Structure formats: structure tokens, C-alpha cells
Amino acid sequence: MGTEYLKIKEAKEAKKIIDNLFNELYKIKCEEILLENSYYRITYDNIKSSIAIPPFNKSLKDGFAVKAKDTFGASDDNPKTFKIIDTVEAGSFSEKTLKNGEAIEISTGAPVPKGSDAIAMVEYSEKVQDGPESEVAIYKSVSPSQDIAKKGSDIEKNKPLISAKTKLSPVKIGVLSAQGLNKVKVYKKLEISVISTGNELLTQEDTINYGKIYDINTNTIKNSVISCGCEAKVQGIIKDNYNKLRNKIETSLKTSDIVITSGGTSAGVGDVLKDVIEDIGEVIIHGISIKPGKPTLIGKVNGKLVIGLPGNPVGAIIVFNVFIAPNLRKLVGLNPAAKNKKIRVKLSKRIHSSKGRVQYLLIEIKDNKAYPILKDSGAINALSYAEGYIKVPKSVELIDADEIVEAYLF
Amino acid sequence: MGTEYLKIKEAKEAKKIIDNLFNELYKIKCEEILLENSYYRITYDNIKSSIAIPPFNKSLKDGFAVKAKDTFGASDDNPKTFKIIDTVEAGSFSEKTLKNGEAIEISTGAPVPKGSDAIAMVEYSEKVQDGPESEVAIYKSVSPSQDIAKKGSDIEKNKPLISAKTKLSPVKIGVLSAQGLNKVKVYKKLEISVISTGNELLTQEDTINYGKIYDINTNTIKNSVISCGCEAKVQGIIKDNYNKLRNKIETSLKTSDIVITSGGTSAGVGDVLKDVIEDIGEVIIHGISIKPGKPTLIGKVNGKLVIGLPGNPVGAIIVFNVFIAPNLRKLVGLNPAAKNKKIRVKLSKRIHSSKGRVQYLLIEIKDNKAYPILKDSGAINALSYAEGYIKVPKSVELIDADEIVEAYLF
Numbered sequence: 001m002g003t004e005y006l007k008i009k010e011a012k013e014a015k016k017i018i019d020n021l022f023n024e025l026y027k028i029k030c031e032e033i034l035l036e037n038s039y040y041r042i043t044y045d046n047i048k049s050s051i052a053i054p055p056f057n058k059s060l061k062d063g064f065a066v067k068a069k070d071t072f073g074a075s076d077d078n079p080k081t082f083k084i085i086d087t088v089e090a091g092s093f094s095e096k097t098l099k100n101g102e103a104i105e106i107s108t109g110a111p112v113p114k115g116s117d118a119i120a121m122v123e124y125s126e127k128v129q130d131g132p133e134s135e136v137a138i139y140k141s142v143s144p145s146q147d148i149a150k151k152g153s154d155i156e157k158n159k160p161l162i163s164a165k166t167k168l169s170p171v172k173i174g175v176l177s178a179q180g181l182n183k184v185k186v187y188k189k190l191e192i193s194v195i196s197t198g199n200e201l202l203t204q205e206d207t208i209n210y211g212k213i214y215d216i217n218t219n220t221i222k223n224s225v226i227s228c229g230c231e232a233k234v235q236g237i238i239k240d241n242y243n244k245l246r247n248k249i250e251t252s253l254k255t256s257d258i259v260i261t262s263g264g265t266s267a268g269v270g271d272v273l274k275d276v277i278e279d280i281g282e283v284i285i286h287g288i289s290i291k292p293g294k295p296t297l298i299g300k301v302n303g304k305l306v307i308g309l310p311g312n313p314v315g316a317i318i319v320f321n322v323f324i325a326p327n328l329r330k331l332v333g334l335n336p337a338a339k340n341k342k343i344r345v346k347l348s349k350r351i352h353s354s355k356g357r358v359q360y361l362l363i364e365i366k367d368n369k370a371y372p373i374l375k376d377s378g379a380i381n382a383l384s385y386a387e388g389y390i391k392v393p394k395s396v397e398l399i400d401a402d403e404i405v406e407a408y409l410f
Numbered sequence: 411m412g413t414e415y416l417k418i419k420e421a422k423e424a425k426k427i428i429d430n431l432f433n434e435l436y437k438i439k440c441e442e443i444l445l446e447n448s449y450y451r452i453t454y455d456n457i458k459s460s461i462a463i464p465p466f467n468k469s470l471k472d473g474f475a476v477k478a479k480d481t482f483g484a485s486d487d488n489p490k491t492f493k494i495i496d497t498v499e500a501g502s503f504s505e506k507t508l509k510n511g512e513a514i515e516i517s518t519g520a521p522v523p524k525g526s527d528a529i530a531m532v533e534y535s536e537k538v539q540d541g542p543e544s545e546v547a548i549y550k551s552v553s554p555s556q557d558i559a560k561k562g563s564d565i566e567k568n569k570p571l572i573s574a575k576t577k578l579s580p581v582k583i584g585v586l587s588a589q590g591l592n593k594v595k596v597y598k599k600l601e602i603s604v605i606s607t608g609n610e611l612l613t614q615e616d617t618i619n620y621g622k623i624y625d626i627n628t629n630t631i632k633n634s635v636i637s638c639g640c641e642a643k644v645q646g647i648i649k650d651n652y653n654k655l656r657n658k659i660e661t662s663l664k665t666s667d668i669v670i671t672s673g674g675t676s677a678g679v680g681d682v683l684k685d686v687i688e689d690i691g692e693v694i695i696h697g698i699s700i701k702p703g704k705p706t707l708i709g710k711v712n713g714k715l716v717i718g719l720p721g722n723p724v725g726a727i728i729v730f731n732v733f734i735a736p737n738l739r740k741l742v743g744l745n746p747a748a749k750n751k752k753i754r755v756k757l758s759k760r761i762h763s764s765k766g767r768v769q770y771l772l773i774e775i776k777d778n779k780a781y782p783i784l785k786d787s788g789a790i791n792a793l794s795y796a797e798g799y800i801k802v803p804k805s806v807e808l809i810d811a812d813e814i815v816e817a818y819l820f
Contacts (some may be wrong), residue, residue, distance in 0.1 A: 035614060036644070049631030053790050055618060093621035109610050109721075111621045113518045152780060155791045162794060170637060171820055174630035174723055178623070182614040194817040199501030200519050204445060204592040208465060209519045211503035213588070220584035223449045227580060234446070285788045311519075313584055380463050384585040405564055 005287025011358040011394070014288045015323055018298060021284065022117040022327040025303055026257065029188040035176055038168045041186040042333030045304055045399055047162045050179055052152035056093075057112040061147040063101040064136055065116035068144040079137035081128065088113060103136050112148050119147035137234075187333035190230040193219045193252035197245060197264035197273065198311055201237045216313040216380065217262035221320060223262070226338065228325050229332040240264055246276045253304055260324075263311030273297055273308045281306065293319040298374075314382065318360045318389060321410070340388075340408040345370045349401045353392040363407055364385035370407045381406070386410070415697025415704070421768040421804070424698045424774070425733055430707060431694065433736040435713055436667065439598040445586055448578045451596040452579040452639075452743030452768075457572045458781055462562035466503075467522040471557040474513040474535055474546055475526035478554040489547035491538065498523060514547050522558050529557035557564065575743055597743035600640040603662035604631045607674035607683065608657060608721055611647045626723040626790065627672035630728060635670070639742040650674055656686045664713055670734075673721030674711050681706055683718045691716065699767040703729040723790065728770045728799060731818070755780045759811045763802040772796035773817055782819045796820070 009017065030044035059065065066082060075082040084101035088094040090109035098104055098115030106112070106119060124140035149264035155161070161179070162172055163277040169185070176184060194217075200209060201215040215237055224233040233256055238248050245264065252259045264273040274297060277283050281301030288296045297308030306322060309316040326336035350370040353359045362373040362382050370390055388409035392399065399405060419427065440454035469475065476492060484490040492513035498504040500519030508514055508525030516522070516529060532548035565571070570581055571589070579593070586594060604627075611625040612618060625647055635642040643666055649660050655674065662669045674683040684707060687693050691711030698706045702725035707718030717734060718725040736746035758781040763769045773780040775797050781801070783792040798819035802809065809815060 036629050036632065038634050047778060051618060055623060056620060088621075091611070109608075109623070121645050127480075136594050138754050160620055169820060170630045170633035171727060171796060172792045174626045174727070177614060177629040177792055178723075178790045180612065180616070180618055180624040199499060200518075201501070202590065204587060204590050206590070208461060208590055209464060211501060213465060213519075214590040215464075216584045216587045219446050219587040220580045222446065223580035231605060264486050265422050294784045312586075317581060317584070379564050380588040383581050386581060410579060 002069055007283060008287035008289060008294075009285050011288060011290050011322075013297075014285055014296075017285060018323050019327060021298065021300065021305060022331070025300070025305060026331055028333070030185050032050060032183045032185050035173060035181050038173060038184050038186060039170070041168050041184075043162055043164055043166045043168065044159060044185040044187055044333070046164050047176065047181075047184075049155045049157055049159050050181075051153040052150050053155045053178055054153070054222055058113070058149045059106045059108060059110050059112055059119050059147065060106050060149055061119050061121045063106060063119045063121040063123075063147070065098060065106045065113050066103045066117060066118055066120050066137065066138065066142070067098065067100060068142050068146065070100060071118070071120060071138050071141040073139045076139050079126070079139045082136050082138060083239055084134045084136055085125075086113070103138075105136075106241045117144045117148070118142040118251070122149065129142050171176050187229075187330055187331075188345050190258060190328060191233060191256045192225045192230050192328075193233045193235050193256040193259045194218055194225065195235045195245075195252065195261040196237045197240060197250055198237070199239050201263070203237060211337035212258060217309065217311070217316050220317055221260055221262060221309065224320050224325065225328070226315065228328040229334050230328050230395040240272050242272050242275060245272050246280065249276060249306060250280065251303070253301060253306070256304075258305045258307065258321075260307045260309060262316045263308040264308065273299075277301065277306055277308075280328065288319070288323075289359055290318075291354065291359045293322075293360070294357075296323075314362065314383065317383075317410075321389075321408070322391075323362070340410075343407050343409065344404050345407050346402050347390075347399055347405050351392070351395055351399050353399070355397045356394055358394045360389045360393040361392065362389050365407070365409075370405055416693055417693060417732055418697035418699055418704075419695050421698060421700050422731075423708075424695055424708075427695060428733050429737060431708065431710065431715060432741070435710070435715060436600070436741055438741055438743070440595050441598040442593045442595050445583060445591050445594045446629040448583060448594050449577050449580070450595060451594075452753060453572055453574055453576045453578065454597055454743070456570060456574050457586065457591075459565045459569050459571045460566055460591075462567045463588055464559050464561060464563070464596040467561050467719075468559045469518055469520050469522055469529050469557065470517045470559055471529050471531050472518050473516060473529045473531040473533075473557070474547065474548065475508060475516045475523050476528055476530050476552070477508065477510060477514045477526060478528035478552050478556065479550040480510060481528070481530060481548050484548050484551045486549050489536075489549045492538070492546050492548060494544045496523070513548075515546075527554045527558070528552040531557065546807050595739075597639075600668060600738060600741055601643060601666045602626055602635045602640050602738075603643045603645050603669045604635065604657055604664040605645045605655075605669065605671040606647045607650060607671055608647070609649050611673070613647060620684060627719065627721070627726050628721060630727055631670055631672060631719065634727065634730050634735065635738070636740040639744045640738050650682050652682050652685060655682050656690065659711070660690065663716070666714075668715045668717065669710060669711075670717045670719060670730075672719040674718065683709075687711065687716055687718075698729070698733075700728075701764065701767055701769045703732075703770070704767075706733075712736045724772065724793065727793075729819075730797075731820070732752065732770070732801075750820075753817050753819065754814050755817050756812050757800075757815050758782070758808055761802070763807055763809070765807045766804055768801045768804045769802040771802065773797050775817070775819075780815055 065120040087105040094113040128135040222232040277299035285298035299306040348369045363370040496504040497515040504523040538545040630643040687709035695708040709716040760781045772783040
């Protein structure tokens with residue numbers, strides 16, 4: 001009994017191996033999705049304008065399209081009179097071409113008719129007669145181009161609009177909507193299967209019975225995967241049974257890019273996951289010299305990663321955040337460092353650490369200080385107020401109160 | 411022609427009226443959802459622990475459950491020998507009660523058998539004989555409670571766990587999972603219908619034709635609604651037609667808490683939305699003295715709000731962010747101020763503003779300065795790099811370069 005880690009690695013080395021594995025096995029992929037559903041997705045390409053905005057010379061006011069020079073000299077005392085030959089509202093257009101002395105009644109947003117080069121605002125006009133032969137008196141002269149937004153004056157055709165790797169906010173989605181873009185190319189989400197293992201685990205639908213505990217890792221890892229912009233496929237709880245675990249991993253690999261399990265990497269009664277991965281692929285790392293999180297397994301099966309996180313929920317979260325999350329975020333176009341945001345804060349009190357392996361301590365942030373939550377590493381309670389963690393290097397045995405430490409926030 | 415705003419309000423007054431309307435018409439509601447799908451939802455209640463964690467006295471090590479006093483004096487030279495009467499793995503339990511001189515083989519996570527009060531680690535033991543009558547030699551004495559996590563030592567039953575108004579992160583979801591919580595009460599999302607109006611509007615599925623433009627507001631408002639933690643129901647584009655708009659608003663109100671339209675509030679050819687709301691409810695505000703965003707309508711129909719945003723996309727976004735978003739966020743339990751985050755930055759260059767109404771200027775943030783995007787207010791291009799806006803009070807005509815301004819970020 002007791003677990004033997006045959007491929008144990010130092011934290012730094014493990015990180016390098018895992019990063020390299022991700023680089024080697026996974027390429028960034030894109031997919032086309034409906035623009036309207038693209039909230040917070042990441043653009044894959046630089047997007048150029050495909051149409052000019054506005055797409056036509058557009059009236060900026062309600063009034064009358066005229067030839068500007070016909071209005072020159074108009075004033076309250078000396079209005080100029082125009083024959084109204086047509087009316088054009090937003091969404092329609094006039095087929096007529098305007099000649100000297102003619103006006104076309106026009107709404108904001110409507111295309112400026114041929115032959116006219118300015119809009120005389122309705123506020124400085126007065127219709128003389130209604131009906132087909134009506135006229136309008138203009139009381140103020142307008143200059144050429146007045147109150148017209150020229151075609152392309154907002155956005156020219158074929159100009160850079162949104163660059164690749166942009167997070168699509170409502171406003172950016174609006175910019176692309178103006179282009180009539182129905183679909184947009186975005187970074188494809190990785191599909192990740194999540195499996196919990198352990199004879200002692202119950203789902204939240206089960207009634208508790210003696211000796212069993214509720215599974216935590218399915219929900220934390222599923223939602224951690226989501227927080228990395230990936231898609232999680234919950235595969236349920238598997239007993240510590242070689243065949244069941246092997247079957248579940250093999251079927252999960254068929255429909256996902258990565259399989260993440262938890263538990264089963266340091267069981268006293270055996271090490272089922274290690275045996276399965278040895279038989280269907282290759283165990284790359286078995287054990288990382290960190291606390292908590294030592295019983296971690298990294299395996300490669302048919303060109304895909306199988307990641308065995310510790311069963312201990314705190315260890316599982318630390319290992320996921322430190323070693324896995326940055327790689328996932330990179331592959332879906334997110335800033336790898338935005339999660340686990342690093343801040344520098346004072347430590348609230350002296351802490352001791354075990355020399356020889358990197359230690360991660362859950363912390364709470366209060367009054368701009370990091371308060372270590374000194375509980376045994378499996379403590380769920382600690383998680384309810386943990387806001388992040390600090391990393392104690394393996395050579396450090398002691399950090400004094402008020403020393404500055406680097407904290408990583410969840 | 412030209413729009414008359416009969417119920418125009420100053421920005422400050424409009425904000426007060428709108429906030430009061432939200433308070434009067436909407437109550438915070440909750441709903442129960444599956445815990446596993448609760449990512450980033452907001453807890454409605456203070457949640458207490460319903461079970462102790464661990465739910466039983468749990469072994470922290472692989473080894474042998476014994477009576478501690480039976481091991482006293484054990485050493486490498488003088489091991490104590492125990493009769494192994496049972497084996498218990500995580501997820502199961504032993505029905506036996508341990509007597510003096512007896513041991514039960516135990517795995518990490520398994521319940522500590524009756525009669526035993528300590529775990530002797532496997533590393534300091536040696537099995538003497540296999541089979542039903544096997545014995546174990548223990549080489550190191552253990553003290554009472556050693557390597558046992560007492561029932562409730564992590565979390566006692568009936569203790570505060572997660573407080574109301576907590577955003578459910580993966581870690582918090584984990585804490586509730588440990589309790590066997592299958593569902594969780596969270597703030598209910600408001601359901602908001604989004605309607606664009608205008609004869610000139612095309613959907614992104616349409617081919618562009620002369621005089622038409624692509625609808626922007628459906629997508630920006632839909633996704634702005636989502637960013638406020640609410641659910642958006644896209645109702646499509648409605649022509650500037652009294653009956654069609656009235657029907658669409660009436661049917662939308664039946665299935666949503668709020669209806670948001672855009673356009674149709676300052677059309678030259680009429681003011682269809684105002685007429686509809688006057689007939690089926692009450693127009694509370696028609697026109698807000700701001701730039702952009704003046705043609706805004708706030709109506710009340712059957713105890714629900716109908717919000718008419720300007721057709722101009724920049725105006726629509728400004729009005730939504732300034733007047734509507736904080737109220738929506740409050741009702742779904744989000745921090746009203748987290749969106750439109752206020753920062754203080756230097757202005758890059760002198761700006762002029764029209765006295766007499768509050769003006770909102772889109773800005774870009776570069777080198778810790780706010781760069782005003784001085785474009786006509788309907789400009790889509792401006793939106794592609796706008797990161798927020800600054801508010802120029804109505805009494806201010808000029809702000810100098812390098813003056814500190816308050817900027818609100820999208």
C-alpha cells in the first residue's frame with residue numbers, strides 16, 4: 001500500500017512539460033457562429049469593412065433636399081421658393097433627379113436624391129401649398145454638403161474594423177452588425193470532459209449515507225473549465241474500477257479534446273488511473289512536487305491529454321489554476337494571465353512552509369493584506385472564503401508578517 | 411414636421427424618475443436552478459451548512475485504525491502486534507467494533523470504525539500474515555485522534571456558508587456541492603424584449619439595397635441586456651407602423667418584464683411609439699435633455715416599463731448604460747456600479763460642449779488619458795474603438811487638456 005510516484009516532477013519542470021504538451025498537441029481552431037450570439041467570444045481574424053457606412057449619401061435632418069446654390073441669399077425677408085417634386089422617407093429613395101428650383105421633401109436617414117447637394121432644415125422652411133403641385137419657401141441659405149453624411153464618411157469600404165483577438169462586447173457586436181455581418185469567425189471552444197472518480201462519491205441528487213461524501217470536483221472543474229472559455233462535458237462519477245474508468249475515458253476522448261479526471265491518482269487500494277493510461281497511452285507525469293496537489297497525473301492518449309487532478313478539492317483547484325487554466329485560455333484566445341491575476345500584497349502573519357516542495361496557501365484578502373487560511377489542504381470551509389492563493393517557493397521555509405508576497409486571485 | 415418633446419426632462423430629473431419607476435414597478439425575484447448550472451449567478455439567500463463536513467470521523471491516511479493506547483511504547487525495536495479484524499475502503503464502512511489489540515485496515519477517506527481513536531500510518535507497519543487471521547506489527551506509537559478528521563471539523567452543521575448576493579464562482583459552487591445541494595436559489599433574471607423600429611432597417615440576413623441600412627440596435631441592446639445579467643428576447647424589426655408596433659409591444663409585454671425599443675421616437679414623419687404608448691399606457695418621459703440620446707421615451711403599460719431608446723446607436727448605448735443598466739443590475743443582484751466603472755483620468759485635449767444639456771463623449775483610453783472621439787454622434791466607426799464615455803455637465807462649455815475627468819468604461 002501507499003502510492004509510488006514513478007514520474008514525479010518539480011513544479012517548474014512540470015509546468016514546462018505541460019505547456020510543451022499543449023503546444024505540441026493542440027492548435028488554435030476557429031468556428032463561425034451567429035454574430036448575435038457572439039457575446040464575449042474572441043474574434044479569430046482581423047475584420048475589415050465590407051460595405052461603406054453610411055452606404056449612401058444620407059440626410060442628417062428632416063427637411064428638403066435642394067441644390068445649395070439655389071438657396072444662396074435666402075433670408076426671413078427674402079425666402080426662396082422651390083417646387084416639391086417628391087417625398088422620400090428613411091428606408092426608401094426617390095427615383096427623381098432634382099433640377100434647379102426643385103426640392104424633395106426628405107426625412108433623417110433617407111438617401112439624398114440625385115441632383116441635390118444639401119439639406120435645408122424643416123425649421124427654416126414653410127410649405128406653401130399641399131398636394132402634388134406644392135411648393136416650399138426656404139428662409140435660410142445652406143452650403144453645399146450641409147447636413148449630408150457622405151457615403152463612406154463614417155466607415156470606408158475595406159478598412160480595418162475590428163482586430164483579431166478582440167473580445168466581442170455589445171458595442172463591437174454593434175459595429176459588425178452595421179456591416180451586415182451575420183456570422184463571425186471566433187476562437188473555437190475546447191471541449192473538455194470532466195470525470196470524478198471514487199467509490200465514496202455521491203452526486204448531489206443522491207441521499208447521503210454513511211461513509212460517502214458528495215462529489216465536489218465535477219462542479220468545480222466543470223465551472224472552472226467554463227471560466228476558461230471552454231465547454232465542459234460532465235461525464236459523471238466513476239467507481240475506482242479499471243474497466244469502468246478505461247471505458248469512460250476512451251468514450252470521452254472520442255467526443256472531446258481533453259479529458260480531466262479527479263481522484264484515483266493516489267488511492268491506497270491502487271492507482272487505477274495510472275494503470276489505465278499506461279495501457280491505452282503514456283503517463284508523462286505522475287506526481288508533482290507541490291503541496292497540495294502532489295497526486296497529479298498527466299497522460300497522453302491518441303494525441304490528446306488526459307489530466308488526472310487530485311481528489312482533494314483544494315489540490316484539484318490549485319493544479320487546475322496553476323498548470324492547466326493558462327494553457328486553455330491561450331488556446332481559446334483569452335489572456336492567459338487574466339485568470340489567476342497576480343497582485344503584490346503584504347502577508348498578514350508569519351507562515352511556515354515545508355522545504356523541498358512548492359507550497360500553495362489559500363488566502364483571503366482583507367485591508368489590502370493576504371490572510372493565509374491555515375487549514376488542512378482538503379478543507380472545504382477554507383474554499384468558502386478563499387479569494388486566491390500565494391505560492392511559497394520550495395527553498396523558502398518561512399515568510400514573515402508584512403513581507404510582500406505575490407498572490408494569485410481566483 | 412420636426413419632433414415636439416412634450417415631456418422633456420433634464421438628465422438628473424430623468425434619472426430620478428426612471429430609478430423611482432424601477433423601484434415602484436419591479437421587485438427582486440428569485441428562482442431555484444441546478445447548482446451545476448449556477449456559474450456566475452447570484453445567491454438569493456444566506457446559505458447555511460445542512461450537513462457536517464466531513465460527515466463522519468474520517469481517516470486522513472492509509473493505514474490501520476487502532477486504539478491509540480495500544481500503540482504506546484511501540485518502536486522499531488519493540489513493535490506492537492494487532493489482530494486485523496476487517497478492511498475498510500473509502501466509500502464503505504466496517505460494521506465491527508474494535509476491541510483492545512485489534513486493528514482494522516483502512517484507506518484514506520474511509521470512516522474510522524467504532525472503538526478506534528487513531529490511525530497508524532501504513533509506512534510504520536508491517537503485515538505479519540495474510541488471510542482472515544492476519545496480524546499487523548505497528549512500529550510507532552500514535553496519539554489519540556491522530557490522522558483522524560473529526561465529523562464536522564471542517565464545517566459544522568447549521569453554520570453560515572455562503573452569504574446572500576454572492577457571485578457563484580467555481581470554488582463557491584464547490585462548497586455548496588460538498589453539502590449535497592442540488593439546487594440553489596438565485597436572483598431571477600429579468601426577461602427583456604428587444605425591438606428595433608424603422609422602415610430603413612435590414613437584418614443581417616438581408617442583402618443590402620439602396621436606402622436601407624443594417625440594424626445595429628437589436629444586437630447591441632440584446633448583448634447589453636445580457637451583460638446586465640438579464641435575458642434578452644429578440645423580437646425583430648418593426649416598420650414605423652402604428653398597428654404593427656402596437657401589436658408587437660402588446661404581445662412582447664405578455665412574456666417579458668420590460669420592453670426596450672429603439673428608433674421611432676423622433677421620426678420626422680411621425681412619432682409612432684409615442685402614439686402607441688399614449689393609447690395603451692402612459693408616456694412618462696418624452697425627451698431627455700442630453701446629447702446624444704435626446705429622443706428617448708419612457709412609458710408605463712400595465713405596470714411594466716416600455717423604454718424607447720434613440721435610433722442612433724451611440725445614443726441608444728449611452729441612454730441604456732446611464733439610465734437603464736444600473737437599475738437592471740440592481741434587480742438581478744449585480745453591483746450596479748461594476749458596469750460603467752468610473753475612473754478618473756486626464757483629458758487628452760481641450761473639448762467644447764454645448765451649454766444647456768449634459769453631453770456624453772465617447773472616449774478611448776491611451777497612456778492613462780481619455781481621448782475624446784469627436785465624431786458625429788451616429789458614427790459607428792467611433793464605436794469600434796470607444797472604450798467608454800465622459801459626461802460633461804450641462805453648465806460646462808469647455809474642459810481643458812490635462813484636466814481630470816470622470817470616465818465611465820463600457
